[in-house]
Amino acid sequence: MIHLENIAKSYVNGDIRVEALKNIHLHIEKGEFVAIMGPSGSGKSTLMNILGCLDVPSSGVFTIHQQRINDFSEVELAELRNQTIGFVFQTFHLLARLSVLKNVELPMLYRGVSPKERRKRAMELLGKVGLSDRLQHNPSQLSGGQKQRVAIARALANDPDIILADEPTGNLDTMTSMEIMDILSDLNKQGVTIILVTHEEEIATFASRVITVRDGNIIEDTKDALT
């Protein structure tokens, strides 16, 4: 379903050149639950940004459902992201001038969902992540873990087929982390593909497959170990 072949990604800024991803081969089937682990700076978020169609590879082929994403226009990419992919960012990226509720409604607005429906779904999702009493707060009026949970609720807003979560429990205590992982496990049981970056073993155990990244390459994939 998701296929990366010979994927490389370099950042070039003046005389700074960083080869964030060197040569990535990756095939992920629909409905898998994949954990990505690896050292700080090894390329995990860069890989997630490519999978999430937020960034383009410098070279290589990237397909989803056999469609070549490399050939998509900006508009087509935005539409794919909005309808198919839910992204939880490592640094949240909430909109500072919108309330918690409006932040979660935003993806639905782009999809043309009615105001009444948006509000209902946003409140339901925020209830699931334990933030029913923070709906009118602004992101600056939230704790770190609360911001993270708003980012998670927002990623689920459009009922995505694929959830990409970059360190979704990095700022959460153990009990709250387990609540979040239960939500993701339930979605996975319903057929949603989950790809999550984590540095915590207890979180990686929720996945059925672990990919280890180091220095821009995949150095281990438990799927290979089993075949």
Add this chain to the structure above:
Amino acid sequence: MIHLENIAKSYVNGDIRVEALKNIHLHIEKGEFVAIMGPSGSGKSTLMNILGCLDVPSSGVFTIHQQRINDFSEVELAELRNQTIGFVFQTFHLLARLSVLKNVELPMLYRGVSPKERRKRAMELLGKVGLSDRLQHNPSQLSGGQKQRVAIARALANDPDIILADEPTGNLDTMTSMEIMDILSDLNKQGVTIILVTHEEEIATFASRVITVRDGNIIEDTKDALT
């Protein structure tokens, strides 16, 4: 050395009122290594902001070395923060328009350290956190864990007596986390007081005392358990 008595902190924004801290009593001696744990939204960062003189309590007494911090002017607070306290923020707060190197030099600039000395110390600290090859990068050109490490290096710039670290390893893989904890342990052995918020048990074990916060109150303190 650090003394909080009957400390309360409320946030009031229009008709939103949140009692982030309800009634905090806390005494921390010089040279202690304290871990603060507790659920998301329980008040840990709010407590850290008061300890770090970044925010004032709504009521109660706060003293450091028997000086009443409640009575300090803005200027006196800024000076105390700059010279005595190193703060690692949960969301880093790096300056977007400065290079990694300049971000770490900044606290020393305020203290009047020479450009040559600042550069030397900043490079040494960034080397310690494994970022020697990222000195000229801008924060937006760093991974999440790299930003976190720059925030850690910056907190150490002025050789503080007290280090307040809010989830300093939240975005770091296990190996890099251990390198950071070794740096903090070494500083603690040299007499630096360390207060760190974490949700990870493996990180809390580096501390000699664990305080648990829930709903704006301290519900457990391993120091009491031992007396």
